[in-house]
Amino acid sequence: MRQVEAAVIGTGWCGGMRAETLTKSALVDKLHICEIRPDRLEEMRALTNPASATLDYHDIVSNPAIEVVYISTTPEPTHYPIARDCLKAGKHVLLEKPIAMDLSEADDLINISREMGVKFTIGYSQRFNPKIAYARKSVAEGKLGKVVNVMVSRHLSRSLGARIANRVKLSPAAMESTHDLDFVFWLLAPAKPVKVYSQGAYGYMKELNGSYDCMWNTVTMDDGTLVVIGGGWNLPPSYPNYCATWIEITGTEGSLILDDTQRDNWLNTMEGGTRFPMSTMPGEHVDHMYAGQMGPETLHFLESVLLDRPPLVAPEHARMVMESYLAADISAEIGEPVSLPLSNHALATLADIKAAE
Numbered sequence: 001m002r003q004v005e006a007a008v009i010g011t012g013w014c015g016g017m018r019a020e021t022l023t024k025s026a027l028v029d030k031l032h033i034c035e036i037r038p039d040r041l042e043e044m045r046a047l048t049n050p051a052s053a054t055l056d057y058h059d060i061v062s063n064p065a066i067e068v069v070y071i072s073t074t075p076e077p078t079h080y081p082i083a084r085d086c087l088k089a090g091k092h093v094l095l096e097k098p099i100a101m102d103l104s105e106a107d108d109l110i111n112i113s114r115e116m117g118v119k120f121t122i123g124y125s126q127r128f129n130p131k132i133a134y135a136r137k138s139v140a141e142g143k144l145g146k147v148v149n150v151m152v153s154r155h156l157s158r159s160l161g162a163r164i165a166n167r168v169k170l171s172p173a174a175m176e177s178t179h180d181l182d183f184v185f186w187l188l189a190p191a192k193p194v195k196v197y198s199q200g201a202y203g204y205m206k207e208l209n210g211s212y213d214c215m216w217n218t219v220t221m222d223d224g225t226l227v228v229i230g231g232g233w234n235l236p237p238s239y240p241n242y243c244a245t246w247i248e249i250t251g252t253e254g255s256l257i258l259d260d261t262q263r264d265n266w267l268n269t270m271e272g273g274t275r276f277p278m279s280t281m282p283g284e285h286v287d288h289m290y291a292g293q294m295g296p297e298t299l300h301f302l303e304s305v306l307l308d309r310p311p312l313v314a315p316e317h318a319r320m321v322m323e324s325y326l327a328a329d330i331s332a333e334i335g336e337p338v339s340l341p342l343s344n345h346a347l348a349t350l351a352d353i354k355a356a357e
């Protein structure tokens with residue numbers, strides 16, 4: 001069995017879980033880690049016993065033995081330069097969402113990956129949620145007939161929301177509903193989004209970084225399917241789980257309701273009160289098990305490289321998702337629907353919004 005040398009750049013929360021998954025895998029010959037926080041690098045060195053550990057990602061880029069790189073850095077503007085350098089060096093790359101900060105950067109990464117003939121994917125981990133995989137299978141098998149409407153309502157706890165939104169001003173549509181836009185477009189393919197109407201509401205987050213607490217996005221697909229996706233991050237810190245999602249899919253021949261509110265594992269202690277463990281979006285290691293989606297997603301990308309199969313998430317799809325949440329940001333700001341693909345006028349409006357920020 002062929003093995004690969006793999007690296008993780010940025011070993012915080014998600015990168016830490018990816019590195020831990022990789023170090024346990026028989027498909028990995030050697031693991032390399034990179035992290036700019038020396039204390040975290042040492043912590044991860046102790047946990048994963050890597051072949052090398054560095055503070056400078058250029059050491060990963062210049063090591064020809066490393067074939068596969070997972071990029072899990074924050075703040076999000078680090079994604080583009082690090083991914084660009086890795087792809088140019090001929091590495092296969094899994095990059096956490098968002099693919100980039102603007103569409104031209106996303107295009108650049110996609111073009112480089114094509115030129116270099118390497119695999120490039122984005123970490124849309126919800127595709128590895130069994131409930132969402134089941135939805136895809138049900139739609140593909142025609143169980144629901146022609147899909148008429150999809151509704152997703154996703155809410156994070158405030159503690160997680162503040163952590164995400166504090167890094168850089170990105171909207172709930174860009175940071176949270178991005179997962180739902182991704183999997184709903186995947187369910188409905190080959191239909192494509194043609195119009196987005198979005199509204200946002202301010203709450204406690206406004207003072208923190210100027211973001212909405214909650215955004216609801218209505219997306220019209222080119223076959224007429226109606227998609228409504230809401231995302232918020234203001235559940236009180238005492239709310240006992242991290243992420244609660246409710247999904248309704250209706251079609252001409254049936255409907256599928258998915259309760260992903262993650263209230264099914266209930267821990268109550270004198271110290272911490274009520275918690276719902278294993279309720280974050282990426283999931284977590286539980287001793288010998290991985291409870292959630294990021295572990296299987298990490299291994300799927302390794303297998304895609306070793307078996308030369310396309311990864312589940314194409315970067316072109318991630319770009320379409322990006323264009324849709326940018327349309328949502330514009331629409332929420334101007335209070336009008338925005339057509340896709342984005343016109344030059346819409347792009348200019350977006351540039352004005354960013355400049356004003």
Ligand SMILES: NC(=O)c1ccc[n+]([C@@H]2O[C@H](COP(=O)([O-])OP(=O)(O)OC[C@H]3O[C@@H](n4cnc5c(N)ncnc54)[C@H](O)[C@@H]3O)[C@@H](O)[C@H]2O)c1
Pocket residue numbers: 009010011012013014015034035036037040055056057072073074075076078096097098123124125126281282
């Ligand atoms: N798929 C999911 O479900 C999911 C969930 C949460 C976050 N994410 C995405 O994953 C990414 C990481 O999020 P996180 O919560 O793990 O963030 P984090 O802040 O916990 O970790 C990021 C790490 O990157 C390190 N870093 C920054 N610049 C670096 C550089 N140049 N070289 C090496 N290391 C560097 C930071 O020191 C930090 O430890 C984000 O882009 C986020 O959008 C995805």
